[in-house]
Amino acid sequence: xxxxxxxxxxxxxxxxxxxxxxxxxxxxxxxxxxxxxxxxxxxxxxxxxxxxxxxxxxxxxxxxxxxxxxxxxxxxxxxxxxxxxxxxxxxxxxxxxxxxxxxxxxxxxxxxxxxxxxxxxxxxxxxxxxxxxxxxxxxxxxxxxxxxxxxxxxxxxxxxxxxxxxxxxxxxxxxxxxxxxxxxxxxxxxxxxxxxxxxxxxxxxxxxxxxxxxxxxxxxxxxxxxxxxxxxxxxxxxxxxxxxxxxxxxxxxxxxxxxxxxxxxxxxxxx
Numbered sequence: 001x002x003x004x005x006x007x008x009x010x011x012x013x014x015x016x017x018x019x020x021x022x023x024x025x026x027x028x029x030x031x032x033x034x035x036x037x038x039x040x041x042x043x044x045x046x047x048x049x050x051x052x053x054x055x056x057x058x059x060x061x062x063x064x065x066x067x068x069x070x071x072x073x074x075x076x077x078x079x080x081x082x083x084x085x086x087x088x089x090x091x092x093x094x095x096x097x098x099x100x101x102x103x104x105x106x107x108x109x110x111x112x113x114x115x116x117x118x119x120x121x122x123x124x125x126x127x128x129x130x131x132x133x134x135x136x137x138x139x140x141x142x143x144x145x146x147x148x149x150x151x152x153x154x155x156x157x158x159x160x161x162x163x164x165x166x167x168x169x170x171x172x173x174x175x176x177x178x179x180x181x182x183x184x185x186x187x188x189x190x191x192x193x194x195x196x197x198x199x200x201x202x203x204x205x206x207x208x209x210x211x212x213x214x215x216x217x218x219x220x221x222x223x224x225x226x227x228x229x230x231x232x233x234x235x236x237x238x239x240x241x242x243x244x245x246x247x248x249x250x251x252x253x254x255x256x257x258x259x260x261x262x263x264x265x266x267x268x269x270x271x
Contacts, residue, residue: 026234030226033152037160040153049150055158063124063159064166071119071170072177078115079178082106083185096190103182104201105209112175113213114261117220120167121253125224128159129249132232133242141233160225167221168214175213216264220257227253 044050082103090096132155135141144151183197231249235241 026230029230033156033226033229036152037157040150040157044153049153051153051157056161059158059162060166063162064170067120067123071116071174074119075115075174075178076181078111079107079181080185083182087189099186100197100200101204104204107178108175108205108209108213112178113171113217113220116171116174117217117257118254121224121257122250125228125253126246126250128228129232130242130246132229133235133245136233136235137238137242156229163221163225164218168217171214171217216261219260223256224253227256
């Protein structure tokens, strides 16, 4: 007698359970990688395997310096867009002269770190997942183990340190680019000089506002790196698998950034 196929409810419950367990496993893998990275960063020299400064610099160039043109261009465009929308809305109340207040807060606290994190997730996070996935398929990670080289110390720690350093710096640069572009549009539209625009922005913002955005960018950098590593290290199925985990890493990183930003904003508003 043939077995009766499971009904829709059983299949759905099975799929949900499997995906939940996979998600929990990936979170655990990410936490383990972070712990191992901290261990090798500080204890590596004692075991004769220090993190190479040259590798960190290479990752900083790849993740940061080479990304500056596209980040500055897109953040400047977003700054102009925010200025256009803010002026349009404030004209309804005859308060367009206060446009600098909203632009300064929105860019420095929210849009600067958020847009920068999303762009880096699409550029650097995908690259990291693809590189580790290719190394996994070619058994290069196993070769490192055979050679007595810890893959986390050799591959992950330089990328993680580079992201922690470069993402806040890129965020600050993008904040300046967005504010400059917005200021130029405000100057043309409302005849407010660029110097007056920045003076008003400085008066409105505080150091806490700047640190709020930069602090979030550090967290975004860690999320991008860990998600890229976890997905790249779990690749299966050859070249097609590398493409799948690369796409998955980008989607997960962007989703994690947006959800984390929402959670931080909520906590900041109720505290």
